[in-house]
Amino acid sequence: MKKSSSTTVWAFVLLFFCGCTKDNNISNPNTAELSGNWNFLGFQAETSSTATDDESGDIFTDVTTSAYTTIENGGTVNISGFTMTGNGITYGAVDTTLLMEYENNVFQDSMTTTLNFSIPPTNSVSTFELIGSDSIHFTSQGLIATGSGPASTGAKYSISGNILTMTSNVVVDKIIDTLGETIHQHETAKVVTTLQKQ
Numbered sequence: 744m745k746k747s748s749s750t751t752v753w754a755f756v757l758l759f760f761c762g763c764t765k766d767n768n769i770s771n772p773n774t775a776e777l778s779g780n781w782n783f784l785g786f787q788a789e790t791s792s793t794a795t796d797d798e799s800g801d802i803f804t805d806v807t808t809s810a811y812t813t814i815e816n817g818g819t820v821n822i823s824g825f826t827m828t829g830n831g832i833t834y835g836a837v838d839t840t841l842l843m844e845y846e847n848n849v850f851q852d853s854m855t856t857t858l859n860f861s862i863p864p865t866n867s868v869s870t871f872e873l874i875g876s877d878s879i880h881f882t883s884q885g886l887i888a889t890g891s892g893p894a895s896t897g898a899k900y901s902i903s904g905n906i907l908t909m910t911s912n913v914v915v916d917k918i919i920d921t922l923g924e925t926i927h928q929h930e931t932a933k934v935v936t937t938l939q940k941q
């Protein structure tokens with residue numbers, strides 16, 4: 744099976760804010776507790792991708808997992824009204840990815856790769872709305888839109904003292920047609936972003 748999943752998962756999680764489930768109960772439209780200037784402290788990411796290919800009755804499956812915490816974090820986020828402005832957001836990480844290969848549900852092989860990456864200082868502007876009392880839904884792009892993964896949509900958030908934590912979850916199912924070969928891909932990512940009020 745072509746290893747399309749192993750090369751796309753790391754890019755898939757380079758999203759600063761990923762998806763959350765949106766409910767239609769907008770009961771707390773006040774952004775006062777979020778307003779102000781925040782230092783970007785970084786994020787933790789966990790990803791998984793399962794790619795399945797049926798080749799004449801033989802089922803080939805690649806399972807790719809990754810987990811990392813960013814380092815060398817920098818930059819600030821200003822939240823005013825329903826706008827988040829990122830200024831000089833930067834981070835790096837050492838991402839170790841594990842690929843496990845199966846044929847007809849029988850383990851065949853595994854491979855580990857390590858990728859060092861860094862994101863140069865980036866500025867961005869994003870608008871959002873509050874959903875209920877603990878969710879942010881972006882009405883434009885997320886603060887940082889890098890990689891080739893799904894579009895940013897929002898996060899659950901909580902504030903403890905001067906720390907704002909935003910937890911984003913993404914689930915994407917897609918079908919990839921590569922030279923007549925159909926691959927069913929299931930991707931998940933959880934990203935926990937931390938900001939500190941100035």
